[in-house]
Amino acid sequence: MSGSDHALTMGHGAALEASPYGIQSKKLVMWLFIIADAATFGAILFGYGYLRVGSADWTRPFHFTPTILNGMVMTLVLLTSSLSMLAAVAAAKAGQRAASARWILVTAGLGVVFAVLHLREWFGLIAEHWSPSNNPLGGSPLVGASFFSITGLHLLHVIGGVVALSVVALKYARGHLEPGHVETTGLYWHFVDLVWMFVFPLVYLMNVG
Amino acid sequence: MANETPAAEPGMRFYAAIWLVLIAIVGVEVALTFAHLPTTSLLAALLSLAVIEAGLGVMYFMHLKYERRALFWSLIPTLVFVLVMLNHLWPDAHRLLRMQH
Numbered sequence: 001m002s003g004s005d006h007a008l009t010m011g012h013g014a015a016l017e018a019s020p021y022g023i024q025s026k027k028l029v030m031w032l033f034i035i036a037d038a039a040t041f042g043a044i045l046f047g048y049g050y051l052r053v054g055s056a057d058w059t060r061p062f063h064f065t066p067t068i069l070n071g072m073v074m075t076l077v078l079l080t081s082s083l084s085m086l087a088a089v090a091a092a093k094a095g096q097r098a099a100s101a102r103w104i105l106v107t108a109g110l111g112v113v114f115a116v117l118h119l120r121e122w123f124g125l126i127a128e129h130w131s132p133s134n135n136p137l138g139g140s141p142l143v144g145a146s147f148f149s150i151t152g153l154h155l156l157h158v159i160g161g162v163v164a165l166s167v168v169a170l171k172y173a174r175g176h177l178e179p180g181h182v183e184t185t186g187l188y189w190h191f192v193d194l195v196w197m198f199v200f201p202l203v204y205l206m207n208v209g
Numbered sequence: 210m211a212n213e214t215p216a217a218e219p220g221m222r223f224y225a226a227i228w229l230v231l232i233a234i235v236g237v238e239v240a241l242t243f244a245h246l247p248t249t250s251l252l253a254a255l256l257s258l259a260v261i262e263a264g265l266g267v268m269y270f271m272h273l274k275y276e277r278r279a280l281f282w283s284l285i286p287t288l289v290f291v292l293v294m295l296n297h298l299w300p301d302a303h304r305l306l307r308m309q310h
Contacts, residue, residue: 021280028280035284039291046295056307068239075235079228082270086224190270197262200235201255205242 030184034191037157041195044153048146059139060209061130063070071204075115075196081110082193085186091177092172100182101173107189108165111158112119118155122148143207150203157192165189218275227269234258 021028052058062068088103125147129136132145168185171177241254268274273281 020277021283022277023280031280031284035288038288040296042288042292043295046298050298050302053299053302056306064243068242072235072239076232079231079235082266083224083228086270087221090221103301123233157294187271192265193265194263195271197231197266198259201238201242201259204246205255208242 024180024184026184027187030041030187034187037191038195041153041198044150045198048150048203049141051140051146053138055142057139059135059137059143060207061137062204062207063142063209066124068204068208070117070121071200074114075200077110077114077117078193078196081107081114082111082190084142085189089179089183090185092182097173097175100179101169104165104169104172104182104185108162108169111162111165111189115155115158115162118129119153122151147203147207154192154195154199157195159191161192218272219269224269227265231262231265234262 019025019028084103084106088100088107090096091100091103125144130144130147132148133141135141135143164185168177168181172182238255238258241251246254267285273284
């Protein structure tokens with residue numbers, strides 16, 4: 001008698017009981033990761049608020065050009081990548097494997113554009129002598145520390161997402177994965193997009209001088 | 210609730226409409242930023258708009274609206290509880306500022 005047969009005949013609950021959520025376990029695990037990661041970003045954003053309120057010499061370094069304009073373009077790119085990810089999931093559910101893989105690669109490409117725009121902005125700030133420990137305007141160095149920490153954590157998520165999307169696109173196109181994998185990867189990508197919906201107003205717009 | 214049938218998901222045209230709404234909200238956020246509102250009012254407005262954006266994204270882009278309600282009630286209140294608990298940092302931040310003067 002195999003392990004699964006034994007579970008069925010002996011009545012192990014996990015083998016017989018339907019999921020209360022009616023979704024694949026991989027999707028549930030991704031949701032649990034997303035909630036935990038949302039709490040992580042929540043903590044770092046609360047920490048940023050704490051530092052900001054607790055620093056009397058906080059400086060507001062950003063202006064419409066180049067920072068806010070660049071941030072608006074980055075936001076548009078990320079929102080559009082969520083739309084292309086939705087197209088990928090819809091194609092996967094419709095059994096259009098090649099179309100789905102193409103849309104996933106479009107999403108990953110937009111993620112690369114976002115990362116390049118972000119790094120260009122970082123290098124511009126670094127050229128102005130901003131760093132996690134230095135404020136060239138003479139105010140609290142915590143401005144740079146919080147900016148690079150929060151945007152850096154988000155950028156790591158974007159880069160990780162681009163890698164994951166590329167792997168899923170290639171494996172899905174070759175028939176090694178099923179539509180549930182595309183949907184689960186899409187959940188992660190939408191989450192990265194949603195985090196930016198908080199980072200942009202709180203870290204960029206609230207620091208316009 | 211366990212046997213509840215998830216609702217049918219909408220098509221790409223609907224998602225494109227949500228995408229346009231999200232872009233419009235970002236435009237409103239930028240306009241409010243340059244309207245020279247008091248800092249507290251601006252923060253309240255930007256946070257409210259960000260929560261609306263997150264709600265649209267989670268419910269429609271991430272399809273939570275089309276899953277069984279048990280998933281929503283298991284996940285979202287938990288996250289809100291954690292974030293509310295984190296909110297207890299704020300009085301200490303104000304105390305720190307007063308100590309500097």
